[in-house]
Amino acid sequence: EKDLEWVNVIRRRSHLHELPPLYTIRDVEQTIGLFKAVDFDTPFKEIGPGIEMVFRDAGHILGSASVHFEINENGKVYKIGFTGDIGRPNMPLTHDPNVLRELDLLVMESTYGNRLHSSYENVEQEVADIICQTSAAGGKVIIPSFAVGRTQILVYVLHKLFNQGRVPDLPVYVDSPLACDATNIFRSYPEYLDRETNRVFLKYNEDPFGFGRLTYVHDVEGSKKLNNLAFPHVIISGSGMAEGGRILHHLRNNIDNPKNLILFVGYAAKETLARKIMDGNHTVKIFGEEHTVRSKIKVLDAFSAHADRRNLLDYVSLNSPSKLKHIFLVHGDLEQAMSLKDGIRSKGFENVHFPAPGEIFTYNKDTW
Template sequence: GDIGRKEMPILRDPVILDDLDYLIIETTYANKIHSKPDEVEEELAKIINETYTRKGKIIIPAFAVGRTQMLVYMLHKLFDQNRIPVMPIYVDSPLAVAATNVFQAHPECFDHETYELFLNNFYDPFGFYRLKYIRSVDESKKLNEIKEPHIIISASGMAEGGRILHHLMNNVGNPNNMILFVGYAAENTLARKIMDGNSPVKIFGNEFEVKAKIKTMDYFSAHADKNDLLEYVGFSSPKRLKKIFLVHGEESQAIPFQGELINRGYKNIFYPKTLDEFELD
């Protein structure tokens, strides 16, 4: 269902499957358009600089595989270009540390930009001197004692488990801090509640007032936006494509996308509900 995104940092563009008979396709951001890369870099740099000036901390809930590596890549790039201040950056997730090791072991999968910016100059895109990978629980706990401005990237992205819960508990109440969400969060998850402006929120059974500044940037998501999804469907003719199934998306995203496809001549477009059954020819 997930088709991936083109022109993203690190990995090469996904391969498109064309001339299909049936298509099951995600609709996570089927009614949204992602920001352009240069706009995202500028916005991220602004967020970091403003929080640094306030002497605050930046807490980023992020999925361990893919999202964390992309964030580290962009932070490394901004740091090398002197667009963000010198401040500690911590990746606090055992799975993210292990996943990053896999990325580092397979540079043959990287795209042209990663080679141009880093590998051709013998730089590791996932390692620079202000970045530290946290492995042990004791190291993780000590991060809460740091008073100077810093960045913590920690799993899980939807803040439903993992070390991020401790970092949110210790930092969500400080108005100088920034909680930066960099991907989709499902309804009723802690991340979604904070995104939607709920306060107080429950963490480990206790209520905490949300006083920190909140920002969401969906650019880092691995999910394609409306334009990418339409382009992908367009590689299969309406005359050939017998059925399209819209999945992995809320109704507010899937239903408008369904209308877009109908306007382009596609038929038999379904937004299935649990236990729906379909027959394929």
Template sequence: MQAVLFSWGAAEEVTGSKHFLEVKGETLMVDCGAFQGHREEADRKNRHWEFDASQIDSTILTHAHYDHCGLVPLLPQKGFSGNIYTTPASRDLASLIMMDSAHIQAKDLEFLAKRAKRKGEIFEKEPLYNEHDVVTSLDYFVTVSYHRPLFIGDGIRATFYDAGHILGSAITVVDVNKNSQSMNIAFSGDLGRKNLPILRDPENIPPVDYLVMESTYGNRLHDPVESAMKHLADVVNRTADRGGKIIIPSFAVERTQELIYFLHLLHDEKRIPKIPVYIDSPMATNATSIFRVHQECYDEETRQAFLQHHQNPFGFNELRYVSNVEESKALNELREPAIIISSSGMCEAGRILHHLKNNVTDSRNTVLIVGYMAKNTLGRRILEKQAKIRIFGDYYPLKAEVVALNEFSAHADYRDILDYIQQLDYHKLKEIFLVHGEPDAQKHLKSLLDEKGYHTTIVRYGGRYTLNLH
């Protein structure tokens, strides 16, 4: 008997994760993420699916990043009627991210419709989904804790293990047992790193026959997490000394909380000046509330540093959560050093665009990049230090200092990935399938794995791969 693996997203690219396992008439989908990057291309791919959602029996959500959960609200309207399995923390974060996406879509289309009207044009585009669609999709969620096996089909069982990537993220091991034949396959989702703040390290999993592994940083090595605080302090001190502001585009989920954690420690240790820190992202503020609730996901270091001393890891004297639009606009009038953390992380939407518009032309300021920037995003253009960048249709000279700190990455680098794979049973592992990576990263990681004797395949968009039961 054979099973089939195929992907309609995050295949030779980073966004749009949608992986499928088909076995004896049953179909499991792992993640239902949105494509990001070039706006028109991403919109086209998000609207036109290459598969029939009504034929999917169940879905697993590995974690709550937009490129993994962003199209979940479309599942019911496209005919899906099964369960969506995930961890409790991922369910809470996914509801927040999907609702935020619906809100952004509505606002964006409202702006485009007004612009078209001014030009005497007709604009009839509809959002991908609305807030009602999000609420409807949440009824399909079933939450399951780590290490608790769940039966998701006839002879198909799944178990979640902590991926250490974001709150609630899971490596999923799927065990298939049909007609006295069996095999198991692990989906890494996004694999985290050791020693990240707040979260536990990625968990080891039992031996598996097949592994679907992310490869975002398959050709890069990160600086040690332990150096993050020093480099962050250097940027803050250098910018404050020249009277500037530090503008940090940040993912609302995980990255913002990590930054708050580190800045809290730096303030407590008096390693940076007492300048205000503004969290100007409603979603980040709400996500932080979810982090406070799900303390079961914290690592021992966070418990010792804060919880045992009855301290809130996500609150200190200089920290201010911006609650409304008026307060956000008031930040434009700041003339003193400050730190402004805002989303979206790739600078494609949200309040960060206003802060960039008002600050990139001042050489005293710093734009601090602390996360992955996909191709064709404003964040990537800033990272590449292009002389002029386009914001809201106008071009602005990029005079602010641009600094990238890769210690904050929540993705494993190629050394982390190799270390993780090498703890698995070499003789049982038949094949590794690389997903969620750009071609150069995947080719480099494949060459490293090939050298170590692994059978490695780069998954193609829509390609079908046979898995043998034994």
């Protein structure tokens, strides 16, 4: 709604008709009442006769879950898995994915079915180098970031770097109401954070998501004040694909200065503003106006919360080809999914599908 208000201001100036919001706050409030909380690893049987569902920690973001179904039909039990977004092992904050096993059928994401991520091992030093070099030049580091998951990892990393004296003493701003609220949720559930977070911060009663030079900006006026800061600093703001949110204002105000650096730390879909900048476009449209890209651009894919090709193949391989008879790949571009399909087939799994939108597959005791 709020993003669209600004878009419609631009459209009115161009004598274009206003666009309606896809949904409103009222829609969200009504939908929230339909949610039911279920713990990980706890059987849930309120779906229908003979159906049991268990949520497993997907390791993608805090609370993300894969779903394991057991369907008992005429004395035969079918086990079906739906991965949702699968996380990566050995990443900050989240536990490693709890793999769905002993399945008959699996629906699995394929976001990075043809890509390998850079190792996380060196990325903290890369972030430190970026901040040191940009601040030494008198510039700002602007980071488009997903509000849930990615922002909290960035804050965690920056907290470590500040504690270790590896970056200069400059201010850091998280400018996103959603990220502010999401971070409070992370704080409220320390039991879901990984051992490393406990080792580095929690066992010393230290907040992983708060340190002296960090400011969370919730209100609009506070966000506007950031536009007038002339000294080096870091801004983390949403949305991660730069298709809406306050990051658009920060990009508009900073993208034409060669002293500044725009740091991308997540996936950007085709045709999004983030992807256009990442791909090296010399000019981009922000709020309908052309801007020349003069700032430095850096992309770090080591922060990705999605499993890469190796992780996905390892995930499938923890099931048996003799039992897992059907695999459906979703949530991926054609190139990614088809490459992953070939990789899975090479592991001995014969029936691997990349379904088209609207395609229906029917299974019963005779065709399973």
